[in-house]
Amino acid sequence: MAMDTAGHLHLLIPVHRGPTGATPPDLNGLKVRHRLLENGEVLDLAATPSHEQVFNPVCEDVIKAVCGDHRDPWSAVAAIIRTWQAAWKPIRPEMDKAVQIGLSGELLVMKSLMIPCLGSAAVDQWSGPELERHDFVGDRLHLEVKTTRKSRHEHEISRLDQLRVPDGCQLLLASIQLEQSVGGNETLASNLDDIVDLLRGDGYAVDTFMTKMANMGWSDEMRDSGELLRFFVRSAFVYVVDDEFPRLPDDFAPPSGVVSVKYTVDLANLPALGLEEAMEIIKAANPCFVRE
Numbered sequence: 001m002a003m004d005t006a007g008h009l010h011l012l013i014p015v016h017r018g019p020t021g022a023t024p025p026d027l028n029g030l031k032v033r034h035r036l037l038e039n040g041e042v043l044d045l046a047a048t049p050s051h052e053q054v055f056n057p058v059c060e061d062v063i064k065a066v067c068g069d070h071r072d073p074w075s076a077v078a079a080i081i082r083t084w085q086a087a088w089k090p091i092r093p094e095m096d097k098a099v100q101i102g103l104s105g106e107l108l109v110m111k112s113l114m115i116p117c118l119g120s121a122a123v124d125q126w127s128g129p130e131l132e133r134h135d136f137v138g139d140r141l142h143l144e145v146k147t148t149r150k151s152r153h154e155h156e157i158s159r160l161d162q163l164r165v166p167d168g169c170q171l172l173l174a175s176i177q178l179e180q181s182v183g184g185n186e187t188l189a190s191n192l193d194d195i196v197d198l199l200r201g202d203g204y205a206v207d208t209f210m211t212k213m214a215n216m217g218w219s220d221e222m223r224d225s226g227e228l229l230r231f232f233v234r235s236a237f238v239y240v241v242d243d244e245f246p247r248l249p250d251d252f253a254p255p256s257g258v259v260s261v262k263y264t265v266d267l268a269n270l271p272a273l274g275l276e277e278a279m280e281i282i283k284a285a286n287p288c289f290v291r292e
Contacts, residue, residue: 009052113282117283142166144171146174238273
């Protein structure tokens with residue numbers, strides 16, 4: 001048992017490894033962490049001082065399960081927290097993995113392509129959090145971002161109009177391929193920090209960006225939680241959506257009674273734009289916002 005300098009309460013259990021699955025979600029005043037201390041690895045069950053009266057019986061249950069019943073610490077703690085969950089109301093729902101993957105791709109495009117071309121105006125054009133048809137929307141250019149963990153550039157299209165080119169606009173599609181790995185160097189947190197650094201000096205753009213991130217379910221609590229996924233960027237390509245692009249024709253109409261259609265596109269054999277070429281297209285479509 002321990003108490004840190006901030007008064008938080010800790011139950012430290014020696015372990016030989018981290019959790020085999022996801023750690024239990026953070027609850028209101030209670031969290032579980034895997035830490036490396038000077039004398040080895042520990043499972044750290046921590047609570048705020050105001051929850052001491054509820055934390056003590058939770059610790060008693062954990063100690064009985066681990067020391068008395070010789071249960072695995074990680075599975076025992078996860079099961080006991082589920083039992084006590086009603087007393088520790090979740091602060092927020094966990095961000096779904098699919099949301100993290102899709103959002104990671106959008107942030108990569110934002111920091112690598114849109115901000116270098118348009119500066120802070122890229123934040124205003126980011127429409128993914130507003131659930132618009134495309135992830136970046138300008139007057140003359142739309143850009144859709146598709147992100148996958150598959151080994152090929154294959155993407156599911158879930159809206160009939162998602163690959164339709166708006167009148168008077170050009171449509172680009174960015175295909176991002178991520179590899180999820182505990183050793184990955186990319187997370188939502190690292191991409192968020194990179195974007196804030198790029199926007200530094202424009203407080204309005206930073207505030208707008210952080211508001212949109214919050215609308216997607218982001219919270220700074222994710223930085224230290226088990227839910228934050230780590231990735232390597234395997235590859236990234238940008239394509240022009242034109243007559244040669246694999247998609248349903250604009251005049252396609254599903255039969256009566258069919259209310260939705262999903263299909264998968266394979267981009268493996270399509271010619272991709274080079275980075276400079278993609279940037280020139282974005283700049284040409286947004287001459288008022290182009291960075292010098």
